[in-house]
Amino acid sequence: MLQYDDSAFYFFALSSIIFYIVPSWYTILKKVSAALFSSDESIGAISRTTAEQKKAADLKKNSKGLKTLSSTGFLVNFGITVALTALFFWLYLSVQSDGEVNSFDPFTILGIDSGADLKEIKKAYKKMSLKYHPDKNPNNPQAEATFMMVAKAYEALVDPVAKENYEKYGNPDGKQSLAVSIGLPEFLLNTNNRNVVLVAYLIIMVGVIPFAVWSYYSNSSKFGEKDVMYDSYAWFHHNLNEHTLVKQLPETLAGSAEFRQRNMPKTSADKEEIAKILTKVRGSMNKPAYNHPVVLKGNVLLHAHLTRQTSVLSEASSDDLKYMLRTSNSLVDAMISVCKHQEALGAALNCIRFSQLMVQGMWLKDSELLQLPHFTENEVKHVVAKNIADYMKIPNGQKKGLKDFTEEQKADVFKTCELLPDITVESKVYVDDDEDDKVYEGDLCTVHVTLTRNNLASGEKVGLVHAPRFPFPRREAWWIVLGTKEGKIISIDKITNPNKVVEHKIKFLTPRVGTYEFDLYVMSNAYVGFDHKSSVELTSLDASTLPEYKVHPEDAELDDEPTLFEEMMNANVENDSDSEEEEDSDEEEEEEGGIRELTAAERKKIELQNARKKAASAGGDDSDSDDDEVQEVYNEEK
Numbered sequence: 353m354l355q356y357d358d359s360a361f362y363f364f365a366l367s368s369i370i371f372y373i374v375p376s377w378y379t380i381l382k383k384v385s386a387a388l389f390s391s392d393e394s395i396g397a398i399s400r401t402t403a404e405q406k407k408a409a410d411l412k413k414n415s416k417g418l419k420t421l422s423s424t425g426f427l428v429n430f431g432i433t434v435a436l437t438a439l440f441f442w443l444y445l446s447v448q449s450d451g452e453v454n455s456f457d458p459f460t461i462l463g464i465d466s467g468a469d470l471k472e473i474k475k476a477y478k479k480m481s482l483k484y485h486p487d488k489n490p491n492n493p494q495a496e497a498t499f500m501m502v503a504k505a506y507e508a509l510v511d512p513v514a515k516e517n518y519e520k521y522g523n524p525d526g527k528q529s530l531a532v533s534i535g536l537p538e539f540l541l542n543t544n545n546r547n548v549v550l551v552a553y554l555i556i557m558v559g560v561i562p563f564a565v566w567s568y569y570s571n572s573s574k575f576g577e578k579d580v581m582y583d584s585y586a587w588f589h590h591n592l593n594e595h596t597l598v599k600q601l602p603e604t605l606a607g608s609a610e611f612r613q614r615n616m617p618k619t620s621a622d623k624e625e626i627a628k629i630l631t632k633v634r635g636s637m638n639k640p641a642y643n644h645p646v647v648l649k650g651n652v653l654l655h656a657h658l659t660r661q662t663s664v665l666s667e668a669s670s671d672d673l674k675y676m677l678r679t680s681n682s683l684v685d686a687m688i689s690v691c692k693h694q695e696a697l698g699a700a701l702n703c704i705r706f707s708q709l710m711v712q713g714m715w716l717k718d719s720e721l722l723q724l725p726h727f728t729e730n731e732v733k734h735v736v737a738k739n740i741a742d743y744m745k746i747p748n749g750q751k752k753g754l755k756d757f758t759e760e761q762k763a764d765v766f767k768t769c770e771l772l773p774d775i776t777v778e779s780k781v782y783v784d785d786d787e788d789d790k791v792y793e794g795d796l797c798t799v800h801v802t803l804t805r806n807n808l809a810s811g812e813k814v815g816l817v818h819a820p821r822f823p824f825p826r827r828e829a830w831w832i833v834l835g836t837k838e839g840k841i842i843s844i845d846k847i848t849n850p851n852k853v854v855e856h857k858i859k860f861l862t863p864r865v866g867t868y869e870f871d872l873y874v875m876s877n878a879y880v881g882f883d884h885k886s887s888v889e890l891t892s893l894d895a896s897t898l899p900e901y902k903v904h905p906e907d908a909e910l911d912d913e914p915t916l917f918e919e920m921m922n923a924n925v926e927n928d929s930d931s932e933e934e935e936d937s938d939e940e941e942e943e944e945g946g947i948r949e950l951t952a953a954e955r956k957k958i959e960l961q962n963a964r965k966k967a968a969s970a971g972g973d974d975s976d977s978d979d980d981e982v983q984e985v986y987n988e989e990k
Contacts, residue, residue: 398815574609598716606654625669650676657673771815792892800856817879819878830875
């Protein structure tokens with residue numbers, strides 16, 4: 353009979369706990385190591401210019417040190433791990449003292465020393481048998497099981513046969529095939545604990561487990577691709593279309609489902625602050641389409657960042673803005689994917705431009721030169737160059753707008769000009785495995801785009817984006833977009849390759865006969881003013897003008913040869929026909945055998961007829977009698 357066994361439970365609990373605490377401690381130590389020993393470069397806290405020093409210091413403050421481990425999730429997991437680790441060691445010590453699973457030791461069961469004499473054995477047996485006797489412990493299966501073990505232990509020490517079996521096999525009943533126990537603690541059998549066990553079982557099975565499953569499912573079902581909530585996708589689908597402008601996108605981003613709980617104003621002071629900031633940024637805002645408090649607050653905070661007026665924000669509002677900017681990368685990517693689904697080329701390009709402006713902390717009417725450190729509108733007025741790309745090409749000694757700068761500030765500007773991208777874009781159109789350069793209707797056409805970063809040395813990789821006003825590190829990436837003149841998207845992909853030369857292939861089916869001109873855009877995810885636009889021309893020819901394809905005779909012969917499947921089918925047909933022919937031939941042979949192989953009556957008749965003929969030729973008169981005899985024998989045989 354199976355029984356609950358504390359020793360088996362110890363091993364079961366140890367093996368179960370170790371599956372949690374080992375990966376948990378690994379995660380905890382990894383986070384602690386990252387908080388205390390991670391390099392500045394690994395967390396993006398690098399300052400290549402003095403303008404980046406404040407950003408780097410904030411990243412170190414928020415990403416390094418023990419205070420970075422104060423999140424609720426980390427603390428809860430740490431507490432659970434410590435408690436389970438303490439339980440693990442307690443179970444380990446218990447195993448050390450009582451570690452043999454389902455062991456049978458009569459001395460231990462009776463509570464006596466291994467050298468006890470017969471008198472002590474009988475005394476211990478009498479004491480324990482009275483204590484655990486079923487009559488004194490009604491409806492107590494644990495006491496009943498203990499009573500049986502006491503009787504068994506006494507028998508193993510007193511009865512000669514049982515003692516011999518115990519000494520030889522470890523069991524008084526003789527050799528056992530298998531000793532099995534249930535890895536659960538014995539207190540579950542105690543009737544005094546019955547109600548507690550039942551209530552705990554109901555709580556776990558009816559409450560805890562269903563709640564955990566519901567929580568996991570309800571949380572996971574809210575998120576789609578790129579860890580963006582489905583409600584955000586629905587919001588983007590509702591607000592984005594081919595006519596969406598850049599000035600409308602801050603409000604669209606502010607309405608994302610990720611911000612609805614955090615950006616809800618909770619006090620009258622919050623509402624007053626938002627109203628105060630609104631008066632400062634109203635001139636740069638598009639007329640709000642929604643007056644919902646969450647959307648309005650997010651819209652106002654984003655415009656405070658875009659217009660470089662974050663100094664008026666309180667600490668709480670600054671934290672809310674940072675949370676929005678932290679998740680803006682994935683949300684803008686989701687907005688672009690929605691535009692791709694709608695084939696809205698203009699809206700997708702505006703989303704990319706909006707991402708650039710957020711990273712650099714600029715807005716629509718700002719000059720591209722404001723991406724340079726220490727530059728304001730006053731310095732921009734003295735610059736002759738129309739855009740930042742032209743300004744970068746001017747020798748450092750001839751750059752305008754630096755008259756009032758210190759040498760350190762000038763060095764920052766020169767260093768930034770080295771970090772800003774300088775790219776060359778090349779493209780060509782072809783069909784794979786085609787010897788000529790002609791493209792015919794229905795071909796799988798390839799647009800091969802090559803992006804070369806001229807500001808990188810051979811083998812060098814691009815670093816982080818220079819964006820002092822964006823509070824988080826951002827990797828340089830490029831959007832490669834191919835669209836029609838009618839504003840439809842053919843392909844849009846984000847390229848994150850950091851190498852000097854990056855190649856990207858766009859494949860699509862060649863349209864109907866005619867000449868087409870597509871627009872190819874190569875746009876930065878973080879810099880303003882470095883986008884490239886070029887035209888891709890494609891002439892689709894009539895496929896019917898191609899020379900007729902002639903099959904080589906050997907290929908034609910191969911086509912005539914039966915396939916393996918056909919050979920198998922033919923083999924089955926031949927086998928069937930052979931079997932039918934064999935049956936027919938057997939029947940014919942049987943018929944022929946009936947003619948050749950005469951019966952005994954027929955042979956007797958022929959013999960008698962021959963005998964009659966011989967007698968007739970000899971002059972005998974008994975021919976009639978012979979005929980009668982032959983006929984009689986024949987009739988009898990039949």
